[in-house]
Amino acid sequence: MAENTAINEDFDIDQLKFDEKGLIPAVVIEAGTHKLLMVAWMNRESLKISMERKLTCFWSRSRQELWLKGDTSGNYQHIVSITADCDLDTLEVIVEKDGPACHTGSESCFFNPVWQSDELQDFTMEDLMELIRGRKTDPQEGSYTSYLFSKGIDKILKKVGEESTEVIIAAKADDKKETIYEVADLAYHVMVMMIEMGISIDDIRRELASRHVIDHKVKQEHMTS
16 A cells, blocks of 8 residues: 655644534545545544544544544555645545445445436446446346356457457547547446456556556656756
8 A cells, every 4th residue: 555645744734624622524535436435523633643643533423532443343444635625624535445434334324315316327437347247247138248248258358359449440530429439338348358357447546556656756756857
């Protein structure tokens, strides 16, 4: 796990607007997916502990005591960054988590649907991966995805190759709309290949993140040389 090195030493936490009870809400979000995990409360002491240990520490309003997330469950939250909002009265805490964020065992505390738009939808690549994975573990008759899995890796790789060619043809023709369409096709087939090979989006995200860190260090070296 990467070390937290970018700390704003000039920021005084006394600038934050804690409420009359000395508390400030902390919105905890998963790094990479940006999924909302939980909302808790911090006071000055828990915030200092969080920054010192690089693990989320909160103030329990019901128990009236500090609690380090994961101390009893093992589901620690490793802090990537803490950012205050424009009014300095709410914190955004980006974390990498060791396990479910919710005491119920759910990955997020937010899982009770209240209202859903008929026209709009929240789409994520993770959702699509789960749908594709479901077509492998629970094959559906007439499903193209289930068909690909039934044919195996050679068929899947053939489709990845074909779609790659289609992307090249569309891009070479400078056809933006067609290129978008073909890139979507390629992305879908690559995701089928990933499921077949046991590769997750997190695997790819970590690889890309490691390259970003290397690229950042190279840029810094060039700037100081």
